[in-house]
Amino acid sequence: xxxxIQKILYTAxxxxxxxxxxxxxxxxxxxxxxxxxxxxxxGAVPFLNDLMRSxxxxxxxxxxxxxxxxxxxxxSGTATILKDATLDIEGREVLIVEDIVDTGITLQRVVxxxxxxxxxxxxxxxxxxxxARRRVAINPxxxxxxxxxxxxxxxxxxxxxxxxxxxxxxxxxxxCD
Ligand code: IMP
Ligand code: MG
Numbered sequence: 719x720x721x722x723i724q725k726i727l728y729t730a731x732x733x734x735x736x737x738x739x740x741x742x743x744x745x746x747x748x749x750x751x752x753x754x755x756x757x758x759x760x761g762a763v764p765f766l767n768d769l770m771r772s773x774x775x776x777x778x779x780x781x782x783x784x785x786x787x788x789x790x791x792x793x794s795g796t797a798t799i800l801k802d803a804t805l806d807i808e809g810r811e812v813l814i815v816e817d818i819v820d821t822g823i824t825l826q827r828v829v830x831x832x833x834x835x836x837x838x839x840x841x842x843x844x845x846x847x848x849x850a851r852r853r854v855a856i857n858p859x860x861x862x863x864x865x866x867x868x869x870x871x872x873x874x875x876x877x878x879x880x881x882x883x884x885x886x887x888x889x890x891x892x893x894c895d
Contacts, residue, residue: 722881723871723888728863730885733845733873736862737765740843741772743860744813752776753811754837756803758828759783760882761817764874765845769815780805784824797827812837817874818846819861821853829856846870846887863887 728736744753752775757766759781770779783801812832819825825842833840844858850867869892871877872884881890 722891723884724891725889726886727865727868727870727889728873728887730873733862733887734768737768737845738772740860740862741769741774744769744843745774748775748811751811752778753813754778754780754805754807755813755815756807756828756832757781757815758817758824759801761874761876762815762845764882765817766815769843778805778810782828784827797824799827799831803832806835807832808836809838812840814840814842816842816844816858818848818870819844819856819858820848820851822856823854825858826854826856845873846875 753773755766755770755777757763757779760783766779766781770777780803782799782803785796785798785800814825814828814832816825829840829842841859843860845862847858847861847864848867849864868889869877870887871881871890872887874882875887876882877890
């Protein structure tokens with residue numbers, strides 16, 4: 719375990735099992751259709767890569783980026799689009815792939831933005847959900863794990879761009895230096 723991590727919440731094995739389950743649910747729910755994944759950079763990259771390989775349907779994969787927290791652990795209250803998705807989504811079954819829903823502000827912005835481009839359906843798959851901190855009424859359609867109000871890193875999630883490479887999800891030790 720990395721010295722800045724006070725506790726491992728989910729091991730690589732826990733994550734693998736949960737991603738397989740999410741993929742199976744999505745495969746069942748969209749049977750007979752093709753889907754378009756839109757992953758939110760950069761935190762959702764490992765999740766997007768694993769999830770797409772656990773879905774047994776024809777799919778297309780795209781990414782977009784929104785402004786992040788910077789080096790802080792609290793939300794700025796706004797979310798600006800930094801990089802747009804490139805594939806057309808009109809008439810398609812679109813599934814947003816997000817690392818974590820915290821205040822919900824980022825997700826609400828993405829849903830509004832992609833929703834205005836006439837997808838056939840628009841749903842959300844989040845690896846983690848932190849409902850205690852929600853500031854807008856939005857919830858993922860698919861969720862891997864519901865977590866308490868702690869700041870987590872690993873498996874794509876960062877603190878000041880560090881720890882994304884950890885294979886597990888752990889609670890950051892904010893008092894450690
Ligand atoms: P929201 O807009 O407050 O829902 O936050 C969305 C984004 O904040 C996520 O996509 C993450 O990039 C980041 N974030 C929120 N909570 C955490 C956390 O516990 N660890 C790392 N990043 C987080
Ligand atoms: Mg993110």
